[in-house]
C-alpha cells in the first residue's frame with residue numbers, strides 16, 4: 159500500500175485554499191459539505207466562488223498568498239496554475255506538518271483526494287495512489303451502480319439502533335449475526351425499496367423478539383476451495399463466506415491474492431505444512447476447527463483448489479460431524495482444471511483421451527503404491543498432483559510398464575498465477591527440462607497425447 163486511507167473530520171476546522179479559479183471551486187464544494195471553515199486566498203477570485211462564499215460565509219482574501227497564511231490550518235490546498243507558488247505552498251505546509259494537496263501535482267501532495275462513492279454516512283474512497291485516476295473513476299462508476307442508494311439510510315437506521323442492540327444482545331458474535339441478518343435480509347430490502355418506516359418497525363420487532371443472550375451460540379465451519387491461485391477463479395459463494403468468516407485457517411497453497419479477499423478484521427491462522435516440517439498436524443487442525451466453532455465463531459477452512467481433491471477435506475468435516483458442528487462445503491477449481499485450462503491442454507479430447515485420472519504423486523517412504531499397469535493404458539490423461547520430487551520415478555515407471563517414451567508430458571508450475579511456467583516434453587525428456595528450469599512447488603504433471611495440443615491452444619501469456 160502506498161497511502162494510508164483515513165477519513166478526515168474537518169467540521170469547524172480551518173482549511174486554506176490557495177487559488178480562486180474553477181479548479182479551486184471544485185475542491186471547495188466538498189469542504190463546505192463536511193462543515194470545514196474555508197478560507198480562500200487569491201489575487202483573483204471567480205464569481206462562482208464569491209457567490210458560494212456569501213451563501214456559506216467563507217472568508218475571502220483577495221490578495222497574494224504569504225507563508226503566514228497557513229498557521230493553524232487543518233488542511234491546505236493549492237489550486238493555482240503557478241507551479242512555483244504551488245511548490246511554495248506545499249513546502250511551507252509540510253514544514254508546519256499540515257496535510258497539503260496540490261491539484262494535479264502528486265509529487266507536491268502529502269494527501270490526495272480519492273474518488274468517492276457517497277452513501278453518507280457510508281462512504282467509499284478509491285485511490286490508485288496517483289498512478290491511474292481514470293481507473294479509480296471507472297471503479298467508482300462501477301461501485302455506484304452496484305451499491306443501492308438506500309445504503310445511506312440503512313447505515314443511519316443502524317446508527318439509531320446501535321446502542322439498543324448493544325444493550326440487549328451482549329454477546330459480540332450474536333450481535334454480529336443480528337446485524338448481518340438486518341443488512342442482508344428483508345429489512346435491507348425494505349429500505350432499498352424506500353419503505354423506511356416499515357423497515358424501522360421491522361427492525362424494532364426483530365430486536366424485541368431477540369432473546370437477551372449472554373451465552374455463546376454454536377458457530378459454523380465453511381470448508382471452502384480457494385482454487386489454484388488466480389483469485390478470479392473463486393466461486394461467488396466462496397467469496398461471500400470469505401467475507402463473513404471470523405477466523406480463517408488457511409494453508410500454503412492458498413495464494414496471497416485469494417487470502418487478501420477475506421474479511422479485513424478476520425483472524426488469520428496459518429496451518430500449512432512446510433516440506434519436511436509439520437508445524438500443525440491434521441489432528442490439530444481438526445481439533446482447532448471444532449474448538450473455534452464451539453466458541454461461536456464462523457470458521458473458514460480455506461484450502462487450495464478443491465477441498466475434496468487431495469485436500470483431506472473429508473477427514474476434517476467427518477470430525478465436525480462427529481462433534482455436531484454445522485458445516486458447509488464449497489467446491490473450488492482443482493489444480494488439474496486450472497492448470498490445464500491456463501496451459502491450453504484439454505484434459506479430455508475426442509481424438510486423444512476418453513478419460514482422465516487424478517493421481518497422487520506423493521511417495522510414502524520413497525515408494526509409490528500405484529497400479530502402474532492401469533496407468534499406462536491408452537486413451538487417457540494422467541494428472542499427477544504433488545509429483546515434483548517423484549517426477550523422474552513417475553516417468554521411469556510409466557516407461558518400464560510399457561508407455562512409449564515419446565508420450566507427451568507437461569509440468570505446470572504455479573498454474574493460473576502471474577508466475578505460471580509450463581515445461582513441455584515427453585516422459586523421457588521432461589525430468590531433465592524441469593531440473594534445468596529449476597521448477598518449484600506447487601507443480602502439476604500432465605501425461606498423455608492431449609499435451610501435444612498445447613502448442614496450438616496455449617493462450618495464457620504472463
Ligand code: SAH
Nearest residue numbers: 463464469492493543544572573600601602
Ligand atoms: N486440493 C488441491 C490439491 C492439494 S494437493 C486441489 O484441488 O488443487 C497439492 C498439490 O496440488 C500440489 O502439490 C500441486 O501438485 C497441486 N497444485 C495446487 N495448486 C497448484 C498450482 N497453482 N499449480 C500447480 N499445481 C498446483
